[in-house]
Amino acid sequence: MRLARFLTVLGLAAVLIAAPLAALPDVQQGPINAARSALQKGDGIAAEAALRNAIKAGAPRAAIAAWMGEAFLYQGELLKAREWLGPGQFTPESAGRGWRALGRLERLEGNLPAAGKAYDRALSYTPRDAQLWVDIGRLRYLGGEQIQAVDAAERALVAEPDNVRALEFRAQLLRDQSGWAAALPLFERALELAPEDLSLLSGYAATLGELGRTTEMLAVTRKMIEVAPKHPYAFYLQAVLAARAGKIDLARNLLARTGDRLQAMPAGLELQGLLELEAGNANVAAGLLEPLAQRQGANQKLQLLLARALYEAGDYGKLHERYDALAARPDAPAYLLVLLARAHEEQGNRAAAAPLLDRAAAATIPALMPIPERDPIGVLALRWNSAPGVPETAVPYVRSLLAARDMRGAVAVAERFRQLHPGSSEALALWGDVALASGQAGAALQAYDQSAQVRFPETLLLRMGEAFDKAGRGRDAMIVTANYLAAFPGSRLAARMAASHRAFTGDWAGARALLENLRQRGGNRDVRLLADLSLAQLRTDDVKAARESAERAYALQRGSGVAAQALGMALAAAGEEPQRARDLLDKARRIGGDNPLLAEARTQLAK
Incomplete structure (x- = not known):
């Protein structure tokens, strides 16, 4: 009897909680509906204004908390968003939206476990919310669960096949996995539903550019500027086109129109550094590129660009300090060896320059080696022990262990990282690297193949090529390379590898076509x-x-x-x-x- 009375009271309480929003008078409900429409368009300012009207009309806090928190998220006002979302006090009708917005807030602030908990609460209210599954997918991807992120994207599309954010997210994942052409139909389908959506237009324009469809890309960027005249990414894409055409002054002018709005975008900073270098402003280029190169030690293109900037700026001391250790490695790029040798010559040290020039002249293709780390292995070990599941600690530590030929240690760390992130493409690729270095080419290929199902950068293709070679599967390497080039036609590395394969099989006409194309594209x-x-x-x-x-x-x-x-x-x-x-x-x-x-x-x- 007591239990029955308790359940009756609980049921009555649920009715009372559910009642307020349904019973809101029009003077309160109207502004809330207007705010929801504004949020649908991504207009957080208009949504906030409408919700202020609802408050003036007497709407209770719980009825507007979810929407107001989301409005502040759109405005980038995270502290204000937390004031409304943090307490978790929402009406049943808005609870799914509120917990979803809180999850997004936690994700933006780097609190991934808290974000996951908030999304779990949202799922209990709105299990078929496509946007919620997109947000969950992005959280999974950020947290190193890329395979699970693909599953979330698929769930979003099952829930709402015409949800533009779900289409966009799946296109982005597909682009990393299967190439630009594979993603194009999803972008086009989403744009049919939302033709002026700037995020979709940005992704579509970039995809067209990578496929070499520059005229169409330019048309899309102009559309972006029509919709938002000061949109920085549109001018960035136009600057990329101009730079590829050799129009350096035009590219610099276009990039200047973005102001400082691309400072958080590595590709934008790299392009700006390159353009300043081409314009003869080597000191400016070095200043732009050095902080970025500190963060991206594995980006060889960026490192060589900074080395060139330091050389042309006459900053030979910093050039040697930063790159002499890399030049001592057997796999040092020939271009870097020449730069360092020229710097020695400029300083009157021909004895130091001669062996570097001799090595560059040999132009041999070295075996793959671990990427060098600037910090001592002991420091990396301490960092990893404190956070073994963080990629920024595990990956550099494994590289250093491989460089030190500590295979047992590398296997242990890589396996631990894989256990903590079983759905991570990065963890799978790292495990493949360890297997390859240990002489297990077959196991490496298996890990690389699983990693490529989610994300397939050209650096992974290079490692797969070496694994195929060591496993005696040269024909498979040719097939994978040809498929990769079809999916990512802009890849210079894939084109070089495909040209070598065609030459090996006697298809000299095919090899010549690929090499001549590479020459025209800056080679x-x-x-x-x-x-x-x-x-x-x-x-x-x-x-x-x-x-x-x-x-x-x-x-x-x-x-x-x-x-x-x-x-x-x-x-x-x-x-x-x-x-x-x-x-x-x-x-x-x-x-x-x-x-x-x-x-x-x-x-x-x-x-």
Whole structure:
């Protein structure tokens, strides 16, 4: 009887709690409805104004807390949002929205466990809320559960197939996994539903640009500026187009129109640094790039850009301080070796420059090695012990353990990281790296394949290529590389790998097409690329083009063995300047040793 009375009272309490919003007078409900419509458009200011009217009309706090908190989130006012959302006092009708907004607030402030709890509360009210599943997916992705994030995206689309945020999120995940072309239909479908949505337009424009559809990309950016005349990302994308076309001044002017609104965007800072460097402002470029390079030690393109900026600024001391250790590694980029050597020469130290130039001239392709870490391994160990599940502590520590050849330690740390984040593409890739370094190419490939199901950067393709090679599965490497290039046509690395594969199988016309495209896309100063292109042109009986490419390579780097070989072979094939050809072939043999191609060229000369 007591239990029955308790349940009766509990049921009556639930009715009383549910009643207020349903019974709100029009003078209160009207402004709340207006606020909800404003939030649907992402207009937090208009929503706040409408809710203030509801308060003046006597609306209770619980009836507007969810909406007011969300309005402040749209305005970036996180402290004010917490005042309304933090207590968790919502009406049953708005509770799902309120807990979802609180979860978003916690996520924005980096409180991931608290965000998860808030989303769990929201699910108990609105289990088929597509936006809630999108938010859960973004939380999972941020927390290293990328595989589970894909599942959340799919749940969102099942709940609401036409939800634009769900379509956008799935497109973003698909883009990382299967390439830009795969994501395009989802962006287009979402834009049919919301043609002026700036977030969708931004993603669509970037996708078109990566696919090489620049005219369409430009049209979309102009649409973005029509909708929001000061939208910084539209001008950034236009600046990227101008930079790719070699219009440096135009690109700088476009980027200047963004003001300081791209300071938190690494790609924007990198582009700004590159443009300043091309404009001759090396000191400015170095100042922009150095803080970014500190945070992105694994970004080789960025590191080389900073090295060039320091060299051109004449800051040789900082150049040596930052990059001498990297140059000592067997896998040091040839471009970095040349920069450091030139800096030594400028300082009158030719003895230090000579061995660096000799190594750069050899132009060998080194084996993959762990990315170097600036901090001592003991410091990295302490950081990892305090936070073993954080990527920023686990990944650098594993790299250092691999560099120190501590395989047992690397396996233990990588396995612990994988256990803590079983759905993380990063954890799977890291485990693959450890397996590859341990000689387990098959296990590495399995981990890499699982990682690529979620996110497939070109650095992963490179590691997969080495794993395929060590596993004796060269044909599989060719298939994966060809598929990757089809999905990510802008990848220079994939194009180089595909060109090598085609040359290996005797498809010299295909290899030549890929290499010539790379040359047109900024590879006209790449000695190795030009030498490879010269060989492909020879094999397709275009001796004149082969000599032109080889002359270009040799002019760029006269100390390069591969450049000397390419030019010697081209002269031998043309039957021109036989003595010069002999000298070049001898030079190539002295630098890099003998090989079948040199023997072939000597035979041609003898005839």
